[in-house]
Each structure stands twice: as C-alpha cells, then as structure tokens.
Amino acid sequence: MIALLTRDIRLAMRAGGGFGLGLSFFLIVVVLVPFGVGPQSALLSKIAPGILWLGALLACLLSLDRIFALDWEDGSLDLLATSPLPMEGIVSVKALAHWLTTGLPLVLVAPVLGVLLNLPEAGFLWLTLSLALGTPALSVIGTFGAALTVGLKRGGLLLSLLVLPLYVPTLIFGAEMARRGAEGFDITTPLLLLAGITCGTIALLPFASAAVLRVNLR
C-alpha cells in the first residue's frame, strides 16, 4: 500500500505526471476572474470564496482521468488486481495520492490566491479550512468516477458529466462555509455538513469504486 502510494506520488512529480496541471489551472482561473469582473474590489471580495472554491473544484476535475487511465493503458491495473493488495485498498490509496498531489497543493495556494480576489481578512482561515475539509471528498468522488470510466477511450467527457452532480453538495457547503467565514457569520452548520460529506464518502465510496473496477476489468 505504502509502495503504491510512493509510486503514484513519484509518478506525479516526474515529467509528464501532471502535478502542476491542476495548480496552474487554478492560478489561471483566479488571475483571470478580476480581469473579467472589472476593478470593483467590493464585488470581488464578495464573490472571492465562491470563485476560489469553483476554481479548486475544476482544477481537481482536470486530473481525475489520470487516476486509473494510465495504469489501465500499460497493464498495471490488471497486475495490481491480481496482486495481494485488496482492491478497496488500491482505490483508497489512489484517491489519497490524488489528493496529496492535487488537493493539498490547491489548499496551500488558495490563501495566496485569495489576495488577488481581495478576500476579506477574516475569510483566509475559513477558506483554507473549508478547502482542506472538502477536497478529500472531491478526490474520493473523482476516484469513483474514474473507476466507472476506466477503459473508455477519451472517457474524460463522460467522467466530468458523471462526477459534476456528485460534486454539487461539497461545493455548496464548502463555498458556504468560506463565505460565512469571510463575512463573520457562524460557520457551524456548513462545517458539520461538509465534514459529514467528506467522512461519508471516504468511508463508503472505496467499496463502490472497487466493485465497479472489478466489473470494468473483465
């Protein structure tokens, strides 16, 4: 398991691994939004939590199809499936590796990019916290979508369409928590719901992902 995790992280960091893809996409979105909206700092600071959350979500989506597609193409997935690692463990580790190489960097740069969007001072902590709580769910749900579409040529389109509706609750509560935090309101309810979604998906979805992966490998 640890071997698989270190291998996946190493693969992501090496040339062509797509480590910077999500990050640069996030950067582009956040840099371009102020140009599109115009120089209205009050409006920008109002929409900043939503834009940052949306950017992080789309950046996450961008790298999902790599989770299983590369392993499927070069035959590693068949070999992993016949190895002593349980399939549930494989998908969990894959989701964790995806989060460490995509979600975690997004969480870390979000406060920096928040400056570009004139995020209110009170919002930085809650924005970072909400992303740290929510992005694991994005990775786990995305792994499920990737498992569903593994083996399909150019499955990216189908993957995005399948995963987007599943991302909606995370986005709603994540952005709501960041917005309330920025405006100084009570964040307990969205925080609890967001944490609940993340814990629920981490607990349940690996089993579903493993099941669909077994069917897709036939």
Place this chain on the structure above:
Amino acid sequence: MMLTVTDLSIARGGIPVLEGLSFTLGAGQAMVLRGPNGIGKTTLLRTVAGLQPPLSGQVDVTPESLVYAGHSDGIKPTLTVTENLNFWAQAFGNHDISAAIAAFSLGPLAARPAGALSAGQKRRLGLARLLVTGRAIWVLDEPTVSLDVDAVAMFAAAVRAHLAQGGAALIATHIDLGLSEAQVLDVGPYRAKPLDIEDFDGAFL
C-alpha cells in the same frame, strides 16, 4: 494439484469462445497452451487469474498462489528499472530484486528509466517481475513477444528454475520455448459451438 480446471466455459465480449475445457497442473509442471488467434487463450488465462468470471465450470486455485502477466508489462516509463521492480516486489511483500535482475541480465540497465528501454528489454523487465512476486503459479500470456533468441533462452531457464523449486507455469505461446518437459494443450478442439440461430434471433425479439 495446484491448479484444477473443470469443465470450463468462457466468453469474451458476451460470445462463448471455449467450452468443456478441463486440465490440471501440479507442482513442478508447465503447460503450454496453443491454438489459433482469437480462440480464447487470453480469455482463458484471465479467467484462471480471476480477472473475469467463467460462464460455467470451475477453476480451483488459491488466488494467493498465482501471478498473472498479460500482453502489457505494467511498466512505468518514468521510473527506473530498479524502481519498477522494487514497487512490484513491495506490492507482493518481498524486498530482494537482485535475483530477478540477474536472471534477465538487467544489471547494466538497472538505473535507466524504463521508457528508454527497447521493446525486448521492457519485456525482460516485465518477466523479471514474475521472479520478485514469489508466487508459485505463473500465468503467462505470450511471454516471448519481442524477445530475441538469447532472451527466450533466459526466459526458458527462468521457467525451469521456477519449476525446479516446485512452482508451476501456464503459458500461452506460439513459439517453441525449448521446454521439452512442458505438456502441450491445444485448445482448438474446445472451440465453443456457434450460437444457435434461433437463440440468436430470440435475443432481439
């Protein structure tokens, strides 16, 4: 017996390809599967490896004793030869990869990224993976593709050494491996009968 296949019927893409197939494989034995393209050798091996369920019949084998090697080697081009082998060794709970490197003379290539290897060298790396798994039954699909004569001899020697240690091997191949002791199973006679035309229509009515 390490592997017993009883009255097995298998399908690929919903179409039955082989039926009524039975054989056994014991410790120290090798079996070579032969048959024309498309007869279902790969499907048979994937069924034995547990990657897909049979239509009917039984495969009796301990899944933990088996290692499968398919058409593609599962090699990551950006990892070096050593990193690739180390990963598979750890995934199967082993650590020592020196024997595998020696058996397929990968020593001079050990520090190279696998993406820089030739097709035959990649195949040798893929076969070296079998040695680091420590599993008893090798299920191999066309293991000698793109290997030169010397490498085929290396492979045959590795299989012999494996059999001598009480292992077993089930190999689908078209070429002569020089394994005179291996049983040969021609799967041609087990070709599944074409679907009954009436049944065929029935599925659409």
